[in-house]
Amino acid sequence: MERVESLQIFPLKITRGLVQLSFVGIPNRPGITRPLFELLNRQGVGVKHLLEGCHQSTSDLLICIAAEGFARLRGELHEIRARLQAQDFVVRQPVAVIRTLGPHFDLRPGTSGLLLTALVQAGVRIYSNATTITASTCVIPEEQVEAAERAIGKTFLLPGAKRS
Amino acid sequence: MEERSKTVEIIRRIGAPEQEKISITGILKSHDLSFLLLTLPAAEDPPAAVLRLLGSHGVNIRFITLYDDSPATRLLALCLETESLSASLELLRSHQAPLDIRSISHHPRVRILSVYPYKERGQVAERLLTSLRLSGVQPLAVNNASSVLSCVLSSDRFQEALSCVDRVFQLP
Numbered sequence: 001m002e003r004v005e006s007l008q009i010f011p012l013k014i015t016r017g018l019v020q021l022s023f024v025g026i027p028n029r030p031g032i033t034r035p036l037f038e039l040l041n042r043q044g045v046g047v048k049h050l051l052e053g054c055h056q057s058t059s060d061l062l063i064c065i066a067a068e069g070f071a072r073l074r075g076e077l078h079e080i081r082a083r084l085q086a087q088d089f090v091v092r093q094p095v096a097v098i099r100t101l102g103p104h105f106d107l108r109p110g111t112s113g114l115l116l117t118a119l120v121q122a123g124v125r126i127y128s129n130a131t132t133i134t135a136s137t138c139v140i141p142e143e144q145v146e147a148a149e150r151a152i153g154k155t156f157l158l159p160g161a162k163r164s
Numbered sequence: 165m166e167e168r169s170k171t172v173e174i175i176r177r178i179g180a181p182e183q184e185k186i187s188i189t190g191i192l193k194s195h196d197l198s199f200l201l202l203t204l205p206a207a208e209d210p211p212a213a214v215l216r217l218l219g220s221h222g223v224n225i226r227f228i229t230l231y232d233d234s235p236a237t238r239l240l241a242l243c244l245e246t247e248s249l250s251a252s253l254e255l256l257r258s259h260q261a262p263l264d265i266r267s268i269s270h271h272p273r274v275r276i277l278s279v280y281p282y283k284e285r286g287q288v289a290e291r292l293l294t295s296l297r298l299s300g301v302q303p304l305a306v307n308n309a310s311s312v313l314s315c316v317l318s319s320d321r322f323q324e325a326l327s328c329v330d331r332v333f334q335l336p
Contacts, residue, residue: 024233024234029297030297033290034290036286041287053239055233060233099310105225105226107224108224110219112219112228113215113216117212117215119208127232128230131225131307132227132276132307132309133192133309
């Protein structure tokens with residue numbers, strides 16, 4: 001893929017050793033996810049990444065937490081799923097979160113397309129993506145981090161890289 | 165009256181509403197945008213192809229959530245400039261079959277409400293979303309990228325959403 005010289009991507013922050021929990025089909029009722037967040041808070045487990053998608057009467061909640069946090073919670077998660085009344089519950093591990101920052105995501109058309117295309121062409125599975133303002137965060141399988149880094153490096157100008 | 169009673173009942177069930185406010189540094193409010201929600205097959209290329217297509221026609225995307233909402237489908241939620249909506253819908257509909265877009269829905273006027281810092285505090289999201297839903301404001305999509313938590317909301321409910329922020333968060 002052609003590198004777009006003017007698009008510089010700033011700190012490529014990679015967080016490994018994570019678990020993605022997807023609670024799918026939660027009824028849209030106020031406070032229904034509270035048992036999950038109370039459990040996370042009680043156990044001191046930080047939510048590294050969160051997104052929620054909303055349908056007419058249900059929502060889907062995806063969070064990433066550290067593997068050691070997951071180990072502390074796992075015994076309680078099926079009860080939590082029941083309390084959330086989630087229709088489905090999917091655990092993916094190990095995953096990594098790749099965060100890229102750049103001023104272009106909300107200013108220049110096509111930047112997100114370039115990023116996702118670079119990852120797809122490198123064979124990287126994108127479990128989820130969240131993009132807002134100047135940041136884009138992808139959750140991918142941990143074993144594909146190096147491939148993702150190479151793909152992003154070929155497409156964007158990374159810090160310290162020389163313009164050619 | 166009935167609606168009010170229902171709200172009171174909800175509050176009773178989930179516990180006392182008066183909780184300590186969570187400290188945040190600030191909020192960001194977008195201008196009016198438009199919202200698109202696409203259902204795609206659960207494969208890697210369709211979302212990238214949609215974004216490439218929109219980008220190649222000068223459509224700027226200001227917010228994205230992408231994830232699998234079932235083993236067979238992926239949900240792609242986008243916010244774009246309101247003036248791009250008609251052209252984007254036309255473009256997507258004309259490419260619906262080749263891109264295998266299963267469904268397209270949209271909301272013409274939304275705004276993004278962001279709070280920061282998020283700092284891995286899941287309760288920032290939970291408290292805000294609960295407060296919004298108690299007020300009858302249904303978020304269209306929520307994500308966090310970097311240290312900002314962002315909600316896409318219908319523009320006509322935005323003032324109510326700001327009241328929810330005041331109830332939940334302590335701003336400097």
